[in-house]
Amino acid sequence: MSSENGKTQGEAAEPPEQLALIRKTVRKAKVPRAKPRTWRGAALAKELPVARVVVNKGVLHLDQYFDYAVPEELDAVARPGVRVRVRFGAGAHQVRDGRREGGRLIDGFLVERRAESDYQGALAALADVVSPEPVLGPELLALARAVADRYAGSLADVLQLAIPPRSARAEAKASPEPLPPPAAPGPGSWTRYERGPAFLDSLAGGGAPRAVWNALPGPHWAEELARAVGATLASGRGALVVVPDGRAAARVDGALKAVLGEGRHALLTAETGPEKRYAQWLAVRRGSVRAVVGTRAAMFAPVRDLGLVAIWDDGDGSHSEPHAPQPHARDVLLLRAAHDRCAFLLGSTSCTVEAAQLVETGWAKPLAAGRDQVRAAAPLVRTVGDTDLARDEAARAARLPSLAWQAVREGLKTGPVLVQVPRRGYVPRLACQRCRTPARCRHCAGPLEAPEQQELRCGWCGRGAADWHCVACGATRLRAQVVGARRTAEELGRAFPAVPVRTSGRDHVLDTVPGRPALVVSTPGAEPVAEGGYTAALLLDGWAMLSRPDLRAGEEALRRWIDAASLVRGQGEGGMVVVVAEPTLRPVQALVRWDPVGHAQRELAERAELGFPPVSRMAAVSGPPEAVEAFLAAAELPADAQVLGPVPLPVVRPGGPFRPGDPPPGERWERALVRVPPGNGAALAAALKNARAGRLARGGGDPVRVRVDPPDIG
Structure with missing residues (x-):
């Protein structure tokens, strides 16, 4: 029975809002899978007219694929992997009177072509194909998805890290023809390691060994990496090596040229410039080059038939990406080794707890030299503790204990001497001379400084502190907590007036220094390589590195010390290292024994008891x-x-x-x-x-x- 307004009684009983919801639901249920429509009479692709796109928006709630229609004029170039431009945002998929509404043009990557879309509505069309060059292959897409999931990030953010910016001129240039696989190189200095030659043989035979390599000190590590790459190429597979900085990349680049010759590898670093780097990256993606060495971003390099991934000095902070989702190169390479079932090599003169865990779990095998080889290659290490400093007149005069003075004098007779200082600059930070409590401003808690013998003042607010006294013990005398590299260089210049003094730090990093007598003052990580090796090294203010409020303070201090000491000649050639730190501390003892692996194993055991990473x-x-x-x-x-x-x-x-x-x-x-x-x-x-x-x-x-x-x- 109908009511006066034509509705049945049952319909009248339903509130208007509920009726609208029911009708909307019924309409949705009857809509089949959406097929692309045309706008302004434009025809769409006849086959696979739907393009699935990942848009360049790194926000997490948009971390999904979006479907777009493929216009007929873009059908030939809209292939999976190419860069595209699409309308995105409010109204991008809305159509009124045959015209698209809203949305702005943004970049994206075409992932696949499909016959139908799951989207319940009309699809906007691809605005343009930026380049017909397919840069996002299925392997790289799968890796980027795995990295995004592991680090709670978005796929778009990972792809921004993985694929370098486009250069049209680089794309227009043809990549070189791939060279045939080289002959497997000889083991060279790998014979110093108990399982070194067997590791290379496995790579050359197409195997996938996984090893944590504790490299001997000295200059041979770059050549040893190059021989591992050469053995992998000889099997017809590709290789990828990630190093912490451009200086290390240049050393491996030179070693690869010496071992394999020109044209067999690509160098991917920021120093090469965007166009050249993109051209090198394209050569790798196209299969013209099968080996890559580079810094952090090279961890995503699309190497064909990947047979080996290697990382050098995984404890270096440069391997940790500062941009979202902040992946670590070591973990990305571990994902690649598992996904591609290829060989894995983690090498360093030191050893991180993560590397120790790989060996502890049996996922990787240790690759190390015997103790006789270690003693022959490592320098003699001596220590100077607080008790020695307190009664040493030379130390009070110029921060150099008598043992350090002797090491410097003897070393300068035959070559350069390295001095490692934990801080750059000139202004010293101050602490109480009696209890070493840091000197802080009473107004803002900033650090107190005394630049170039001026009056005591705060480094943050600039206020003077002439009447300072220690809040912990009441003492009024101060000592330099950490003296910067420039001031140390000035003091050493006065102590050794006839010897040239050179500095290397963040503002000006030296790559190499001649083998002539000189004093080289450097901050950690900026030590230049000396021709023929340093005759001696002084590691000053070791307590400052060990006292950082960080779980990794001991591990990081030992890594910095070993990196510097590895540049010093071996004991047989008279090389000596003097570290100014408390001799009884575990990292100092590990340096004296040259046992970074044992130190990492003990750290790992303690973290397992406490439930700290990498165990958790x-x-x-x-x-x-x-x-x-x-x-x-x-x-x-x-x-x-x-x-x-x-x-x-x-x-x-x-x-x-x-x-x-x-x-x-x-x-x-x-x-x-x-x-x-x-x-x-x-x-x-x-x-x-x-x-x-x-x-x-x-x-x-x-x-x-x-x-x-x-x-x-x-």
């Missing part, structure tokens, strides 16, 4: 206190997750040094650590990613930063 998986959540609390409450963390903290983060002063991950200057942030047992890292990353995506989709509020496997949890 951990993530850091930082932001304003209220935002961190709300984020952790909303995140659906695994049942066995433990939340440690939150604790306040140091406030970054305006104009001060800023590192990736620091809070904005002047703001008060907190950080919480979320820990899960082994095997639950993927669940933790997924939970954090979903929580961030939901927060962003709702409009967010205060920012919250998430970092999986943070390198610093001190």
Whole structure:
């Protein structure tokens, strides 16, 4: 029966809002899979008219593929892997009177072509194909997806790290023809290692050995890496080597040219320039070059038939990417080794706890030399502790104990001497002479300084502190906590007036120095290579490196010391290293014995007892206190997750040094650590990613930063 307005009684009983919802639901249920439509009479591709695109938007709630229609004029060039331009944003998929509404043009990558779309509506069309060059292959796409999932990041962010910016001129140039596989090189200095020749034989035979290589000190490591690459190429496969900086890359580049000749490898570093780097990258993707050596970004290099991935000095902080999602080169190469079932080589003169864990779990085998080879290649290491410094007149006069004076004088007779200082610059930071409590400003808690013998003042607010006294013990006398490289060079210049003094640091890094007598003052990581090796090395202010509030302080100090000491001649040639640090400390003893592997194994055992990485998986959540609390409450963390903290983060002063991950200057942030047992890292990353995506989709509020496997949890 109909009512006066033509509706049945049953219909009239339903509220208007509910009726509208029912009709909308019925219409949706009747809509089949959407097929691309035409606009302005433009025809679409007859076969596979749907393009699945990953857009260049790194926000997590948009971490998915989007479907677009393929116009007929773009059918031939819209191939999987090419760069495209698409309309994206509000109204990009809405059509009215045959015209698209809204959306802005952004870049993306075409992932695949499909016959139909899962999207329930009309599709916007591809705006343009930027280049017909396919740069995103299925292997690179799978790797980028795995890295994004591991680090709770977005696929678009990883692809920005993996694929260099386009250069049209580089694409227009033809890549060279691939060379036939070379003959396997001889073992060379790999014979110094017990399993070295067998490792090369396995690579040359097409095997996939996995090894943690504790390299002997000296200049041979670059050539040994080159021989491993040559053995892999001889099997008809490709090889990838990742090193921490351009100087190391240049050394491996020269070794590869010497072992294999020209044209068999590509060098991927920022120093080569964007056009040349992109041309080299294209040669690798096209298969013209089968070997790559490069810095951090080379971890994604699309090497064909990958047979070996290698990383040198994995403890160097340069291997940790500062941009989202902040992957570490070692972990990316581990993913590639597992996915491609290829060989893996982690090499260093030192040893990280992550490397020790690979051996402990049996995933990789140790590759090391016998103790007789170690003693022959390593320099003699002597220590000077606090007790020695306190009663040493020479140390009080110029920060050089008598043993260091003797080592410098003897070393300068036959060659250069290296002096490692933990800090660059001139201005010393001060501490109480009696108890070593850092001297702080009473107004802002900034560090007190005395630049170039001027009056005591604060390094942050600039106020004077003439009446300073120690808040811990009441003493009024100060000592230099850490003296910078420039001031150390000045002091040494006065002590040895007839000897040239050279400095190497962040502002000016020397690659090499001649083998003539000279004093070379360097900050950690900037030590130049001396022709023929240094005759001696002084490692000053060792306590400053060991006293950092960081879980990795001992490991990092030992790595820095061994890196510097590895540039010194061996004991047989009279090489000596003097380290100014407490002799009883574990890292100092490991340096004296030249036993970085044993130190890493003991560190790993202690972390296993405490449940710290790498035994567990951990993530850091930082932001304003209220935002961190709300984020952790909303995140659906695994049942066995433990939340440690939150604790306040140091406030970054305006104009001060800023590192990736620091809070904005002047703001008060907190950080919480979320820990899960082994095997639950993927669940933790997924939970954090979903929580961030939901927060962003709702409009967010205060920012919250998430970092999986943070390198610093001190």
